[in-house]
Amino acid sequence: MKAKRESKESNRTRILEIEKILENPVSLVPDCLDKSMFCPLDGYRKKLSGGKDIEKFSKSKDEFLRGLAETRKAISDSELSFSAIIKTPHGTATFFKKGDTDQYVLAGIQNSSNDVFRMLAFSKDVLTGKLVLYSAGQYYMGTCRNTPPGKEFIGEALRREHTEFTLDEDGVHRTGSGEIETSLFLLGMEAVRIGSSSHFNTPSRIMKHMLFQSHENIFTFRCESLENSATRQEREIFSSYLSGGLTDSQFIDTIYRKRLSSAIDAGSFIIGSKQFQSLEQFAGEIDMPQEERVALLQVMNDRKGLYLQDGSRRKLLEAIWHDRGRNFLHALFPDMEDAETPSLKGNPVEIIDRIRETREISGIEKSFGFVPWSEASSFAAKSAVNMRMGKEVITDISTRDNDTLSVEYAFDLLSGNHANKAWKIPDDAKVKGSKILPYIEKMVKADRDEAREAFNELKKFIR
Numbered sequence: 010m011k012a013k014r015e016s017k018e019s020n021r022t023r024i025l026e027i028e029k030i031l032e033n034p035v036s037l038v039p040d041c042l043d044k045s046m047f048c049p050l051d052g053y054r055k056k057l058s059g060g061k062d063i064e065k066f067s068k069s070k071d072e073f074l075r076g077l078a079e080t081r082k083a084i085s086d087s088e089l090s091f092s093a094i095i096k097t098p099h100g101t102a103t104f105f106k107k108g109d110t111d112q113y114v115l116a117g118i119q120n121s122s123n124d125v126f127r128m129l130a131f132s133k134d135v136l137t138g139k140l141v142l143y144s145a146g147q148y149y150m151g152t153c154r155n156t157p158p159g160k161e162f163i164g165e166a167l168r169r170e171h172t173e174f175t176l177d178e179d180g181v182h183r184t185g186s187g188e189i190e191t192s193l194f195l196l197g198m199e200a201v202r203i204g205s206s207s208h209f210n211t212p213s214r215i216m217k218h219m220l221f222q223s224h225e226n227i228f229t230f231r232c233e234s235l236e237n238s239a240t241r242q243e244r245e246i247f248s249s250y251l252s253g254g255l256t257d258s259q260f261i262d263t264i265y266r267k268r269l270s271s272a273i274d275a276g277s278f279i280i281g282s283k284q285f286q287s288l289e290q291f292a293g294e295i296d297m298p299q300e301e302r303v304a305l306l307q308v309m310n311d312r313k314g315l316y317l318q319d320g321s322r323r324k325l326l327e328a329i330w331h332d333r334g335r336n337f338l339h340a341l342f343p344d345m346e347d348a349e350t351p352s353l354k355g356n357p358v359e360i361i362d363r364i365r366e367t368r369e370i371s372g373i374e375k376s377f378g379f380v381p382w383s384e385a386s387s388f389a390a391k392s393a394v395n396m397r398m399g400k401e402v403i404t405d406i407s408t409r410d411n412d413t414l415s416v417e418y419a420f421d422l423l424s425g426n427h428a429n430k431a432w433k434i435p436d437d438a439k440v441k442g443s444k445i446l447p448y449i450e451k452m453v454k455a456d457r458d459e460a461r462e463a464f465n466e467l468k469k470f471i472r
Contacts, residue, residue, distance in 0.1 A: 023092070024084045027105075027119050034063055034077055037121055037130055039142060039149040042156040049134045050151050067108075072133040076110040076118050083107035099125045099217055124149065124169070128220040135220045141196075141227065142220040145169055155226075157198035163215060167201075170214035177202065184211050184257070188282055191232040191261055207257035212250065224251045232264055234282040238272035273314035280320040291315070297322040301361070304340035308333045326357035342368070370394045377457050379464050385412035385471045390464065392420050393452035411438050412471040418442030419449040445470050 030037065035057045041050040053073065057063070067078035083089065083105035092103045095112050102116040102123075117129030124144045131151070134140040142151045143158040145165040150158060163182050167174050175183045181192075181199050185207025193201050193212055203211050212228065221227050230247055243264060250260040269279065277284055278291035285291040288309055292302045301322070308329070309315070317324050329337060334357065339345060342364065370391055377394075381387035395401065409417060418434050419442040431439065448470075451463035 020089060020092075023103075023105075023119075024089075026122070027080060027084050030118070030121055031063065031077065031081055037118060037127070039131075039144070039151045042150050042152045042158070043154040045153055048151075048153040049131070049139050050153070072111045072114045073118070073130055075108070076114040076130065079108040079110045080105065080115060080118050097126070097129070102126050102129075125217060132220065135222060138222045140220075141222075143218065144220075145218040152196075155196050157196040157200075160198075160200075162218075163195075163200050166215050166218040167211075170217065172209070172211070172214050174201070187261075189232070189234045189261055189265055191230050191264070194229045194231065196227060197229075203257045203261070205258050205261045209256060210250070210253055211257050213253050216251070224248075232261065232268075234265055235268035235272050235277075235279070235284055237284070238268040238275065238277065240267050240271050242267055269316055273316055275314065276312045277314040279314070279316045281318065295320045295322060295325055297325070301341060304337055305329075307340040308336045323356075323358050326361070330357045338364070370398075377460055377464070379452075379461065382468070383412070383472050384410065385416050386464075386467060388413050389416045389449065389452070389467060389471075392416070393449065393460070393464070396420070396424070396453045411435065412441075414438040415441035415445065415471060416449070416467075419446045422446050423450055423453065441470060 035054055038050055038053045038057070041048040045051065056074065063074075063077040064081055065078070066074035067082070069075045069078070086107065089105060093106045093112060093115075094101060094103050095116055097113075097116075102120050104112070104116045104119040106112065106115060111133060113129045113132045117127055117132065120126035121130070124146060127149070128135075128142045128144050131140055131142060135142060140151050140153055141155065143149070143162050145162055146169060148158070148162045148165050150162070152158075160180050160182070164174070164176075167182060167184070172184060177183055181202055183202045183204070185204030187205035190202055190204045192199050193203060193215075195215070200215065201211055216224065219227075225248070228247075228251055246255070246260065246263055246267070249255055255263065265282075272279060272284065278288055279285070280291070280294060283294075285294065288306060292305050295302070297305075305325070315328060317328060326334075326337075338361070341361070345364075345368075379390035379393070381390050414434050415438045418431070418439055421430070422442065423446065434442075445467060448463040448466050452460045455463065
């Protein structure tokens with residue numbers, strides 16, 4: 010506690026304010042929500058009713074009553090020139106002192122116009138667990154039996170802290186938004202629903218307008234997301250949150266991540282905030298080919314869970330690819346040889362689609378009887394199948410031998426794309442390409458038998 014010299018004018022103003030308070034000391038006492046005959050608040054009202062002289066409480070053992078008498082004595086001193094200063098978590102309060110009453114009690118009595126400081130007048134009753142106080146604007150109530158406040162108190166406290174909120178249909182206040190949220194309960198009453206987008210600390214803004222012994226017995230929370238995977242650490246996290254160590258979003262994110270880790274370790278399958286009872290249900294939620302769903306069920310058999318932020322085929326494949334990609338491909342393509350297994354680097358969807366396309370082309374080649382004997386003939390077979398399927402012929406002149414360039418030129422002539430790169434192809438390859446064009450055209454447009462015969466005729470022109 011520090012002392013501060015006041016000007017005469019300042020002292021006079023403060024003394025007049027305090028004298029007005031002491032004219033009706035009952036006004037300092039908040040109503041009790043419980044209406045209990047043993048409530049300290051009702052006891053104070055009875056002792057202060059009837060305009061009794063408060064100076065008689067100067068020797069009282071009760072801090073509040075003695076504080077009233079000491080306040081009267083202090084402001085009656087004509088030589089009064091100093092005020093005391095104390096710091097609280099919610100700001101600095103000044104008061105006059107003329108005895109041994111608790112300084113917080115005196116500050117509460119003499120600053121009753123402040124809806125935070127006024128609760129300090131009953132701080133001794135609060136510290137002994139006799140009271141919990143709620144103070145926001147016109148709402149000033151107490152409870153001696155742990156009765157929660159009215160919901161209007163929550164709204165007034167949030168308004169006074171300049172906190173944006175909405176009101177749900179059931180009357181519960183809401184701050185922030187987001188798919189994941191938590192509900193803060195005050196003595197069993199759902200006080201506010203807090204969304205993960207909120208970046209301030211909602212409990213601290215409400216608690217600023219309360220006085221209680223310990224928040225452990227006052228506040229609880231509920232987060233329905235992954236509730237079955239709640240961990241023992243949540244109590245410590247919640248305590249840190251109530252103490253102001255975490256913002257709303259940090260608290261919700263920490264709780265959710267702890268639960269998510271616990272759920273995955275226990276073998277749960279999760280998409281977003283939705284938890285599935287089985288791998289089958291999880292797989293059924295994802296839009297993917299049935300054969301890929303079957304392959305997934307085969308490789309996810311080690312009781313380890315999986316989390317996806319969203320239920321897309323691509324996200325799923327990316328999540329399993331590092332550990333299970335090779336096994337997944339073998340489950341999806343059981344007849345695939347190890348030599349056929351591609352590098353697992355890159356986009357898993359593109360890898361699978363590329364394997365499907367390659368196998369499809371190979372299957373059509375076999376069905377047409379295209380049995381290549383060289384690089385050039387293999388390129389002719391694949392390109393013919395591609396064109397029959399309506400796909401583009403992929404070429405790379407820089408890596409082609411002369412026969413392959415001849416085949417490529419023939420396909421360019423057939424598609425009408427030869428003019429763009431004819432200058433890059435040697436003249437002898439162009440001549441040979443023109444000669445084999447009729448056979449290439451039959452491979453693309455004729456029936457199977459004629460296409461096979463045309464393919465075999467290429468042996469007369471290319472190695």
